[in-house]
Amino acid sequence: MAWAPESASALPEPRPDAADEPRLPDVRGRLAEYAAMPVLQVLRRLDSGPRGLEEDRAQTLLARHGENAIAGPTASRRGSRLLHALTNPFVGTLLVLGGVSAALGAFGAATVIGVMVLISCWLQVRQEQRFDRVADTLRAMVVATTTVVRRATSDAPPTSREVPLDQLVPGDIVTLSPGDMIPADVRLLRSAGLAVDQAVLTGEALPVAKQATPEDAVPDVSAVGRSTGDLATIDCPWLCFMGSTVTAGTGTAVVLATGTATYFGAMHAHLAPRRAETAFDRGVKGVSRALIGLMLVCAPLVFIVNAAVHGIRFAALWFGISVAVGLTPEMLPVMVSTALARGARAAVRHNVVIKRLPAIHNLGAMDVLCTDKTGTLTQDQVGVDCHIDPDGRSDPQVLRWAALNSAVAADGDAIVLFNELDEALLAYADQMSVPVDDVTAVEVIPFDSTRRRGSVVVREAGRPGTDLMITKGAVEQVLECCTRLRRQDGDVPLTAADRQRLGDVGDRYAADGVRLLAVAIADKPVRPRAYGPKDERDLTLIGFVGFRDRPRESAAAAVRSLAARGVAVKVLTGDHPLVAARICRDAGIDPGRIVLGDDIEALSDAEIGDLADRTTVFARIDPEQKARIVRVLRSTGRTVGFLGDGVNDSPALRDADVGITVDGAVAIARESADVVLLRGDLLSVAEAVTEGRRTFTNIKKYLEITISSNFGNVLSMLAASVLLPFLPMLPLQILVQNLCFDLCLLPLAFDHVDQRALRRPQTFDSARLTRFVLWLGPVNTLADLTAFGILLHITGHHPGPAAQAIFHTGWFVENLLTQAAAVHLLRGRRLPSPRDHAAFPVLLGTTAIVTIALVLPWSPLAAPLSMTALPVVCLLALVLVLVLYCLLIGAAKTAWQKVEGRTSRPTRQGTRSQAQR
Numbered sequence: 027m028a029w030a031p032e033s034a035s036a037l038p039e040p041r042p043d044a045a046d047e048p049r050l051p052d053v054r055g056r057l058a059e060y061a062a063m064p065v066l067q068v069l070r071r072l073d074s075g076p077r078g079l080e081e082d083r084a085q086t087l088l089a090r091h092g093e094n095a096i097a098g099p100t101a102s103r104r105g106s107r108l109l110h111a112l113t114n115p116f117v118g119t120l121l122v123l124g125g126v127s128a129a130l131g132a133f134g135a136a137t138v139i140g141v142m143v144l145i146s147c148w149l150q151v152r153q154e155q156r157f158d159r160v161a162d163t164l165r166a167m168v169v170a171t172t173t174v175v176r177r178a179t180s181d182a183p184p185t186s187r188e189v190p191l192d193q194l195v196p197g198d199i200v201t202l203s204p205g206d207m208i209p210a211d212v213r214l215l216r217s218a219g220l221a222v223d224q225a226v227l228t229g230e231a232l233p234v235a236k237q238a239t240p241e242d243a244v245p246d247v248s249a250v251g252r253s254t255g256d257l258a259t260i261d262c263p264w265l266c267f268m269g270s271t272v273t274a275g276t277g278t279a280v281v282l283a284t285g286t287a288t289y290f291g292a293m294h295a296h297l298a299p300r301r302a303e304t305a306f307d308r309g310v311k312g313v314s315r316a317l318i319g320l321m322l323v324c325a326p327l328v329f330i331v332n333a334a335v336h337g338i339r340f341a342a343l344w345f346g347i348s349v350a351v352g353l354t355p356e357m358l359p360v361m362v363s364t365a366l367a368r369g370a371r372a373a374v375r376h377n378v379v380i381k382r383l384p385a386i387h388n389l390g391a392m393d394v395l396c397t398d399k400t401g402t403l404t405q406d407q408v409g410v411d412c413h414i415d416p417d418g419r420s421d422p423q424v425l426r427w428a429a430l431n432s433a434v435a436a437d438g439d440a441i442v443l444f445n446e447l448d449e450a451l452l453a454y455a456d457q458m459s460v461p462v463d464d465v466t467a468v469e470v471i472p473f474d475s476t477r478r479r480g481s482v483v484v485r486e487a488g489r490p491g492t493d494l495m496i497t498k499g500a501v502e503q504v505l506e507c508c509t510r511l512r513r514q515d516g517d518v519p520l521t522a523a524d525r526q527r528l529g530d531v532g533d534r535y536a537a538d539g540v541r542l543l544a545v546a547i548a549d550k551p552v553r554p555r556a557y558g559p560k561d562e563r564d565l566t567l568i569g570f571v572g573f574r575d576r577p578r579e580s581a582a583a584a585v586r587s588l589a590a591r592g593v594a595v596k597v598l599t600g601d602h603p604l605v606a607a608r609i610c611r612d613a614g615i616d617p618g619r620i621v622l623g624d625d626i627e628a629l630s631d632a633e634i635g636d637l638a639d640r641t642t643v644f645a646r647i648d649p650e651q652k653a654r655i656v657r658v659l660r661s662t663g664r665t666v667g668f669l670g671d672g673v674n675d676s677p678a679l680r681d682a683d684v685g686i687t688v689d690g691a692v693a694i695a696r697e698s699a700d701v702v703l704l705r706g707d708l709l710s711v712a713e714a715v716t717e718g719r720r721t722f723t724n725i726k727k728y729l730e731i732t733i734s735s736n737f738g739n740v741l742s743m744l745a746a747s748v749l750l751p752f753l754p755m756l757p758l759q760i761l762v763q764n765l766c767f768d769l770c771l772l773p774l775a776f777d778h779v780d781q782r783a784l785r786r787p788q789t790f791d792s793a794r795l796t797r798f799v800l801w802l803g804p805v806n807t808l809a810d811l812t813a814f815g816i817l818l819h820i821t822g823h824h825p826g827p828a829a830q831a832i833f834h835t836g837w838f839v840e841n842l843l844t845q846a847a848a849v850h851l852l853r854g855r856r857l858p859s860p861r862d863h864a865a866f867p868v869l870l871g872t873t874a875i876v877t878i879a880l881v882l883p884w885s886p887l888a889a890p891l892s893m894t895a896l897p898v899v900c901l902l903a904l905v906l907v908l909v910l911y912c913l914l915i916g917a918a919k920t921a922w923q924k925v926e927g928r929t930s931r932p933t934r935q936g937t938r939s940q941a942q943r
């Protein structure tokens with residue numbers, strides 16, 4: 027829905043007015059030209075070299091080409107913000123009603139409606155500006171960076187350093203590692219086992235292989251296809267494009283184009299990544315529909331009743347229009363943006379950065395948190411525990427082969443290692459002075475979470491004609507590729523009994539919380555063809571390395587704290603089920619029956635949904651299965667958060683209602699997530715959940731108070747249409763009253779919140795809102811009818827114009843006073859007391875309403891609004907009505923809480939069916 031704040035993303039955001047931007051065919055043509063040149067010519071054309079640009083020149087180029095971003099300058103963002111404000115359905119409704127009023131000649135009303143539109147849009151634009159600033163600041167705290175090679179001066183040595191993505195320029199040399207976003211359109215200079223996910227550009231979910239052409243070779247353009255169509259360019263193996271991410275392997279590349287001159291830049295309007303609809307989007311849609319529905323029923327009804335009783339009159343028509351305007355919550359978008367921005371700022375105090383502001387609501391609504399294991403439940407300080415041969419004896423040779431696998435895979439150029447296990451291995455090898463640089467790297471077949479193993483091929487000095495493949499990975503997955511076993515007295519064939527025994531060794535260590543990786547090797551005759559995963563066969567198992575990762579001390583408390591807030595924690599890990607079970611127990615999670623990836627592969631979504639409901643730990647699952655479980659849980663009505671930090675977590679991060687990652691996560695995880703934890707601590711998630719609920723509770727209060735008051739007013743107007751020979755309030759007065767009320771209620775975004783409201787997940791529930799309005803709105807009507815009786819008594823039953831003015835003013839004043847009282851009586855769970863009162867800004871807002879009510883009739887504005895000073899007796903009578911209203915609404919609210927408490931006890935089933943609605 028257009029009134030919801032737009033999601034802010036770290037990827038360059040699409041700009042709506044892209045007329046002056048390079049056109050796609052031009053961009054494609056230029057890229058095709060670069061694709062067809064030998065590498066050296068590309069570098070020459072860009073005035074660059076393998077040693078990188080000089081810093082000064084990079085700055086000059088930055089000034090010439092602009093930042094590597096697609097989001098437009100502030101001015102155009104302002105234009106789009108205004109458009110966004112104008113196209114929200116409530117302002118749209120007002121514009122139509124204003125137009126009709128003007129066409130009917132009711133210029134006063136048209137002017138007031140115009141003022142409402144202006145104020146609402148102005149506040150909305152200002153709020154969105156602030157909102158963007160908050161989002162920008164928050165995002166700057168977790169800004170995506172890329173590794174470039176540059177030189178301080180022309181003869182200084184090249185150095186690698188991290189720069190923010192937007193500082194890249196054409197000609198820069200960048201290095202790519204798994205998890206990195208491709209920062210611009212680039213041509214590969216070198217690559218090792220590189221695979222990238224281009225789904226943003228092609229919609230193709232599977233990663234595609236990319237490969238540099240051999241040095242100095244003239245690229246074979248036929249490999250790209252003769253056509254210059256989109257896919258031909260995108261499929262070029264030696265070009266990578268902004269918007270894609272590295273899923274495996276490493277590379278070095280030269281930047282060809284940045285910002286809007288990139289392929290993604292030229293196509294962004296059509297191909298900007300779309301996220302699935304989240305709990306917030308669904309909630310906003312439901313409430314908007316309910317509100318517009320209410321207006322479409324009530325306003326014509328008021329008109330029809332009026333016309334039926336008094337005949338079709340012009341006054342009746344525009345009275346109906348005013349009622350419609352009165353029911354339009356035109357300030358709701360402003361209120362929601364304000365509340366979300368406040369929540370996001372508050373979350374920072376708990377070291378939680380909200381990248382997309384609606385995520386703060388989704389955190390409060392979350393009732394299941396699925397989490398990866400390493401780094402969230404554990405400390406992410408993985409250490410090597412043992413290195414053993416197949417018979418369980420410590421063996422330094424096993425450590426050497428495993429560390430060589432990590433070292434070669436990590437590539438001399440790349441700074442980022444594959445993952446925490448490789449990092450631990452290299453650190454340990456270094457500590458034990460095990461050499462890892464005495465071989466020549468031939469090939470890397472990178473680790474991926476689906477194969478669960480990774481291999482390298484190396485050539486050792488003194489062994490001409492022979493390559494050595496070294497594979498390491500999960501025990502089951504490496505054993506699959508082995509046919510032999512290393513024994514102290516030589517290699518022997520691997521029997522079924524050995525497989526069983528070795529599998530048991532893995533299980534034994536796993537039960538103790540040690541993750542074993544199997545290590546296997548094989549000699550291969552040297553060959554010109556490249557090696558691939560198919561060559562991982564006929565290996566000899568030489569032993570295992572074991573890793574231990576201590577559980578986080580705060581994990582148990584955090585899981586308890588989330589459970590107390592009604593958030594179930596589920597663990598989704600690629601690790602061994604017994605390791606997962608051990609870590610979970612240490613973190614205070616009862617693992618119950620663990621479900622494996624293989625178990626769910628053949629199941630339907632419905633069966634997985636059923637299983638997921640009963641399961642706490644899923645082990646040995648691959649990235650797509652993680653995402654599938656998240657999607658299925660969402661489809662059963664749960665609001666799902668996903669917390670993860672690896673390349674393998676990014677699909678699930680995107681598919682969740684709220685994706686959460688940690689600051690040290692790989693770039694793609696940070697890009698995919700909505701929330702970044704600055705301290706990778708589950709406890710801060712619990713705090714952020716509370717902030718989310720605080721935020722939402724205030725939005726809910728605003729909706730409940732405004733809509734029930736407005737609905738009560740509509741009922742009063744209906745009654746008045748039948749009972750009175752004249753209109754109970756003039757249309758202009760209705761509009762002014764509505765404007766004052768809506769504005770003075772905005773500070774509710776900053777109100778205090780009752781602790782009990784923070785205990786359960788909370789989200790928009792239009793059915794509950796409707797029940798609330800139907801229950802409490804009529805109390806307002808009751809007070810109004812009493813006021814009508816008193817006013818009629820004072821003014822006489824057939825009052826002339828002067829007495830009618832007293833009636834109108836009387837009701838105007840009564841309305842504002844009761845509405846101010848409603849704010850205090852309905853805002854909390856309990857009735858107001860010195861210990862439980864509204865926050866200062868809310869007090870200020872309601873004081874303003876009371877002041878307007880008590881000053882306006884005696885001010886110079888009274889005459890243009892057809893109001894008049896009220897007699898003292900009238901004022902006294904209204905005070906009595908106010909007291910009566912307070913008593914009634916207090917009683918009605920207590921009764922509502924009793925009835926609702928009984929019908930909506932937060933059972934899990936209840937939460938689900940509520941969300942499904």
Ligand SMILES: Nc1ncnc2c1ncn2[C@@H]1O[C@H](COP(=O)(O)OP(=O)(O)OP(=O)(O)O)[C@@H](O)[C@H]1O
Binds near residue numbers: 444542
């Ligand atoms: N660098 C590596 N080299 C070889 N095998 C690995 C490597 N990293 C992980 N594995 C194996 O692959 C399995 C799955 O790892 P992956 O990183 O995909 O799991 P994950 O879901 O991220 O796990 P976690 O919950 O521990 O974060 C591991 O249990 C391990 O057996």
Ligand SMILES: [Mg+2]
Binds near residue numbers: 398400672
């Ligand atoms: Mg992980």
